Amino acid sequence: MSRTHINILPVQEFFDKCLDFLIDMFDADCGMLIFLDHITGNLVVRALRADIEDDGSCPVVLDNSMANIVAEDVETYLAEGVAPGFLTRWGSLIPLFNVTVPLKVGEQMVGLLALGFREESFLAEEDLTSILPAASGYITLLLKHCQLQHETVARNLKFIQSLNKLMEAKDRCTHEHSIRVAEYSVLLGLRAGCDKVFIEHLRQASLLHDIGKIGVSDGILLKPTSLTDEEMIVVKKHPQIGADIIGNVESMKLLVPLVLYHHERYDGKGYPAGLKGEKIPLGARIISVADAYEAMTSCRPYRDAYTREEAIQILKSCAGTQFDPKMVSWMVEILADEKDAKGDSSMEKVHSGSG
Numbered sequence: 001m002s003r004t005h006i007n008i009l010p011v012q013e014f015f016d017k018c019l020d021f022l023i024d025m026f027d028a029d030c031g032m033l034i035f036l037d038h039i040t041g042n043l044v045v046r047a048l049r050a051d052i053e054d055d056g057s058c059p060v061v062l063d064n065s066m067a068n069i070v071a072e073d074v075e076t077y078l079a080e081g082v083a084p085g086f087l088t089r090w091g092s093l094i095p096l097f098n099v100t101v102p103l104k105v106g107e108q109m110v111g112l113l114a115l116g117f118r119e120e121s122f123l124a125e126e127d128l129t130s131i132l133p134a135a136s137g138y139i140t141l142l143l144k145h146c147q148l149q150h151e152t153v154a155r156n157l158k159f160i161q162s163l164n165k166l167m168e169a170k171d172r173c174t175h176e177h178s179i180r181v182a183e184y185s186v187l188l189g190l191r192a193g194c195d196k197v198f199i200e201h202l203r204q205a206s207l208l209h210d211i212g213k214i215g216v217s218d219g220i221l222l223k224p225t226s227l228t229d230e231e232m233i234v235v236k237k238h239p240q241i242g243a244d245i246i247g248n249v250e251s252m253k254l255l256v257p258l259v260l261y262h263h264e265r266y267d268g269k270g271y272p273a274g275l276k277g278e279k280i281p282l283g284a285r286i287i288s289v290a291d292a293y294e295a296m297t298s299c300r301p302y303r304d305a306y307t308r309e310e311a312i313q314i315l316k317s318c319a320g321t322q323f324d325p326k327m328v329s330w331m332v333e334i335l336a337d338e339k340d341a342k343g344d345s346s347m348e349k350v351h352s353g354s355g
Contacts, residue, residue, distance in 0.1 A: 212242030
């Protein structure tokens, strides 16, 4: 597993890739990574490769011998009859797990690696004394990496919340607009088949797409009438201002293109760079459609909100010029699903705030 690949995997895929790697390393027939839930005291399956079905989250009921492996500071546990310790929710036994390796983070026992072999002489003694402990260390590094990943996401979210509070203090409508844009952007990303990591980046960028408006004067931002050409020039600086703000945070640099280019047009007539078609980053094309729809269906100081159907017709008329046609098509599908779920009137004006 390359370091670059590991860095972009979501947590569940970390565990899946890790277990596949270890099974291949030891030529095992099956394997399992399980971790202790310190609240319930149960072990929880996080990755499983065996001839049984599992959804990746079933609790494992332990007998005393297996519970002790986690509770005590012991070395690699090897026995021919380990299987009875793995009683599953189906009331049957998971076969062939005859080697277990305790996993620790620091001095704390957190779970087990279990491997199964059909051959009696499944591992040489040198494997038990050197390779298996190394495998345990490999998983420990993986766990630490996952912890760092979670901490990075948490820091990013706190930073986003802080910026959004600043934006809310300046213009509550823009703050609320960004939240709704993020909701639609995530739905579009899912419709486009984007992976979990991309969806999270998309969500964060959507929340921050208008953060550059912090650098726009209140006189322009809150003006109750249409903006002049000179004022529009000032407003058009907000994507660059926003990109500069988040670009100073190392862990958020991946969000910069999405914030910077969300006002580009599919026909190349947008700003700030005049990018065209699929040269516009996918995330920016997604945010562009979500942003436009949410803005149209929100009241502005100088106009009423468009109805859902009116906004949809405008999106369709701008497909291929202002917007990516695929994004418009998916947005229309999302709005149809939303309408069916809520039972809203197609003529209802959706929001009272501005965006």
